[in-house]
Each structure stands twice: as structure tokens, then as C-alpha cells.
Amino acid sequence: MNIGQASEKSGVSAKMxxxxxxxxxxxxxxxxxxxxxxxxxxxxxxxxFIKRARTLGFSVxxxxxxxxxxxxxTRASAEVRDIASSHIVALETKISELQGMxxxxxxxxxxxxxxxxxxxxxxxxxxxxxxxxxxxxx
Amino acid sequence: MNIGQASEKSGVSAKMxxxxxxxxxxxxxxxxxxxxxxxxxxxxxxxxFIKRARTLGFSVxxxxxxxxxxxxxTRASAEVRDIASSHIVALETKISELQGMxxxxxxxxxxxxxxxxxxxxxxxxxxxxxxxxxxxxx
DNA sequence: ATAGACCTTCCCATCATGGTAAGGTCAAGG
DNA sequence: CCTTGACCTTACCATGATGGGAAGGTCTAT
Numbered sequence: 001m002n003i004g005q006a007s008e009k010s011g012v013s014a015k016m017x018x019x020x021x022x023x024x025x026x027x028x029x030x031x032x033x034x035x036x037x038x039x040x041x042x043x044x045x046x047x048x049f050i051k052r053a054r055t056l057g058f059s060v061x062x063x064x065x066x067x068x069x070x071x072x073x074t075r076a077s078a079e080v081r082d083i084a085s086s087h088i089v090a091l092e093t094k095i096s097e098l099q100g101m102x103x104x105x106x107x108x109x110x111x112x113x114x115x116x117x118x119x120x121x122x123x124x125x126x127x128x129x130x131x132x133x134x135x136x137x138x
Numbered sequence: 139m140n141i142g143q144a145s146e147k148s149g150v151s152a153k154m155x156x157x158x159x160x161x162x163x164x165x166x167x168x169x170x171x172x173x174x175x176x177x178x179x180x181x182x183x184x185x186x187f188i189k190r191a192r193t194l195g196f197s198v199x200x201x202x203x204x205x206x207x208x209x210x211x212t213r214a215s216a217e218v219r220d221i222a223s224s225h226i227v228a229l230e231t232k233i234s235e236l237q238g239m240x241x242x243x244x245x246x247x248x249x250x251x252x253x254x255x256x257x258x259x260x261x262x263x264x265x266x267x268x269x270x271x272x273x274x275x276x
Numbered sequence: 277a278t279a280g281a282c283c284t285t286c287c288c289a290t291c292a293t294g295g296t297a298a299g300g301t302c303a304a305g306g
Numbered sequence: 307c308c309t310t311g312a313c314c315t316t317a318c319c320a321t322g323a324t325g326g327g328a329a330g331g332t333c334t335a336t
Binding site for chain 4: 301
Binding site for chain 2: 084099101104105108
């Protein structure tokens with residue numbers, strides 16, 4: 001199977017397959033005499049694993065850890081669960097941040113008449129209110 | 139005021155102030171004889187506007203549009219509202235995606251015993267379930 | 277034999293940000 | 307006056323994950 005087929009079957013672009021190989025996430029595959037990469041079902045399986053992990057928002061680094069655990073027969077599932085758990089925490093933090101943004105923006109949009117008046121509360125908020133300058137200890 | 143003070147007062151790093159200047163988001167400031175950038179309250183105000191917009195998740199490009207509208211006396215606030223509204227939609231889409239990930243991961247974590255057994259449902263899910271391989275017409 | 281689809285490597289771009297290095301400037305204190 | 311340290315300048319490189327493209331080799335079907 002060439003890289004094109006492997007890409008199609010795994011959902012990972014050929015470009016990214018080569019990239020994953022380059023950064024050591026996957027092992028270099030066999031090559032034909034003419035230097036084409038050759039993949040089998042096992043490699044595609046690995047690529048699908050990677051694809052799924054990436055789709056779930058794991059970074060490539062986290063994916064590498066999961067992949068190692070997947071391929072390690074003696075792994076403890078607690079390790080895997082810990083990776084997933086801390087990932088959930090990170091996702092929830094991100095969600096809260098985004099929800100905060102939506103809340104602020106929604107408020108502004110609802111206060112904005114949307115006509116041609118130049119006194120737009122959105123711009124006023126952006127311009128004048130650095131939120132709580134004192135509480136911004138960051 | 140030097141770039142360091144402007145940075146401190148605006149919350150934008152000196153590095154980013156130079157970057158924003160380079161990409162044309164802000165105008166090049168005056169310089170001293172010794173080539174130091176000089177900023178006044180107006181410039182800091184602009185930087186704070188930018189900072190706030192970025193904090194709200196607007197891209198630099200969107201921020202540029204908002205900044206232009208802010209500085210345009212004849213603008214229609216409807217334009218501003220449209221930018222904000224479509225930004226809200228984008229944020230909500232992102233939130234939904236993240237929530238989907240959290241849901242899937244939470245399910246897996248709760249099914250995972252967390253002991254030393256090698257049969258970990260998280261890894262099994264990542265490995266075995268390519269979602270819907272047939273519906274993946276992409 | 278030739279066309280077209282595929283493969284290879286190599287380089288560049290993105291986006292927003294940080295880091296570092298090499299050098300110039302300024303203010304304070306000896 | 308000179309040094310020290312904090313600040314400034316530009317220029318280059320890096321990130322993370324992905325895409326684009328060029329220049330060239332290969333395979334397959336006509």
C-alpha cells in the first residue's frame with residue numbers, strides 16, 4: 001500500500017504521515033526499490049489511532065504518550081486514565097474561557113443598536129474598559 | 139514614554155508592540171535621536187484596545203478591522219456588531235467541539251478501572267473505532 | 277512511447293508569540 | 307570621567323500542526 005492509500009484509509013494526509021515519521025511519532029516504513037513508502041494494515045491501524053487521538057484534541061506529544069501505552073503490553077491503565085483526565089481538565093478550562101468571551105460579547109452585541117449611530121458599546125468597551133485593571137494580576 | 143513603559147501600561151509585550159507595528163496594525167511611533175520608540179497616551183490607548191480585543195479571542199486580523207472602525211468616525215455600529223456576532227458563532231462552534239471531546243473522554247475515563255489491568259477502554263476506543271469510516275467522504 | 281497520476285525530497289508559509297544574540301544608549305554612582 | 311546595569315535596537319530562529327509548491331523520479335494504462 002502506498003502513502004496515498006494509507007492516507008485515505010487512515011484519514012491522515014500524506015503530508016502529515018511524512019511529518020509524523022519525521023518527528024518520530026511513527027516508525028519509518030519499508031520502502032520499495034523505487035523508494036516509495038509501503039504501509040500495511042498495522043501501520044494504518046496506528047495512523048487511525050493517531051487520527052482519533054488528534055480529533056479528540058490530544059496534542060501530538062500526548063498522542064505519542066498514548067501510542068506508547070497502547071503498544072506497551074505491560075502498561076497500567078491508570079496512566080492512560082491520568083492522561084485523559086488531565087486532558088479533560090484542560091479542555092474544560094478552555095471551554096470556560098471561551099464561554100466567558102461569549103458572555104461578554106453577547107452582552108455587548110445585545111446592547112448595540114446595530115444602526116448607523118457611531119456610539120457603539122462594543123467599541124466603547126474595547127477601548128475604554130480594561131476590565132478590572134487591579135484584578136489582572138497576570 | 140519608551141516601549142517598556144508602553145508595554146507595562148498596555149499589557150502588550152514589547153515584542154508584540156514591535157510585531158504589531160511591523161505588520162501594520164499600529165503606526166510607527168516617533169523616535170528619539172537615539173532611535174528609541176516614543177509612545178504617548180493615545181498610543182497606549184490603542185494598544186489597550188488591541189489587548190482587549192485579543193483577550194476576547196479576536197484574531198489580529200479581526201482586531202485590525204475593529205480598530206479601523208473604532209478610529210473611523212463615520213462607521214456604522216452594525217458593522218461592528220456583525221464582526222462580534224460572527225465571532226460569537228465561531229466561539230460557540232469551538233465550545234461545542236470541545237464539549238463533544240470532553241463528553242467522549244469522560245465516558246471513557248469513567249469506564250476505565252484505573253488499576254493495572256491492561257484492558258483499558260480508552261485505548262481500545264482510540265484504537266478500534268474509526269467512527270464511521272464510510273461516512274468519511276473527505 | 278506517452279500522458280497522467282502518483283511518489284520523492286526540499287523549501288516556504290501560516291499565526292502569534294517567545295527567545296537569544298550582538299550591539300547601542302541612558303542614568304546613577306564611584 | 308568611567309563603569310555598571312537596565313533599557314533599547316535589529317535580526318534571526320523556534321514553536322505546533324498543517325498546507326502549498328517546485329523539481330524531479332516512477333508507475334500504469336492506453
